[in-house]
């Protein structure tokens with residue numbers, strides 16, 4: 001690690017304030033070019049501790065930048081992980097206030113809920129499927145706290161991987177008998193198809209995203225507890241939304257998830 005504990009705490013406060021005040025900030029590596037990967041996750045962990053101290057419940061985990069479409073869109077090659085909050089959870093059909101966000105985008109994802117804990121290293125797709133209670137469709141609303149989406153991977157990790165809101169809906173299903181690689185998804189914005197994908201877009205198989213998360217956490221001596229809700233990452237590229245937009249995502253086998261965006265745009 002290159003940054004002191006004091007600087008890590010200061011950057012966590014800075015980024016969390018950007019989220020809570022809906023004010024975009026410059027990417028933090030501009031002022032701290034020596035920040036390393038450990039520092040980036042330490043800042044994310046400090047944000048998590050700040051939220052827990054205020055009574056926020058951590059509602060799950062997420063993987064980000066797991067699809068080739070997203071990696072290409074962001075110009076990066078490695079997935080990253082973050083956490084989900086209780087206040088980020090939205091019901092199917094929700095009206096999401098864009099006034100609470102900076103510049104939201106939506107991503108169609110598949111979520112897993114575990115019935116057994118998972119711990120890397122060495123965790124593979126088979127371990128994940130054996131430990132899965134059910135899968136369900138979920139749409140993530142990401143909202144980078146960085147001005148004009150100008151960021152690098154370390155800055156994004158520190159910013160809790162742009163986590164903001166997520167909408168679950170559709171039907172929970174056992175993964176048994178579902179070919180997750182071929183599971184199709186159609187994302188519609190205001191009635192028009194704007195993105196399509198299949199499960200294999202996520203690291204070849206969405207369960208591979210959960211395996212990678214278990215292995216990334218396992219390298220730090222952590223396990224994913226039974227019962228954890230995990231979002232595996234956008235299957236499609238992220239689609240920008242603003243007040244007045246309606247999003248509907250249809251998933252093969254899993255039903256659909258929809259939401260509308262209301263309020264006053266900040267941009």
Ligand code: 0L1
Pocket residue numbers: 063064065066070074140142143144156161162233234238
């Ligand atoms: O969920 C994710 O894939 C994280 C995306 C982080 C970058 C962005 O804000 O687009």
Ligand code: MG
Pocket residue numbers: 062063064065107109140142233234
């Ligand atoms: Mg995502």
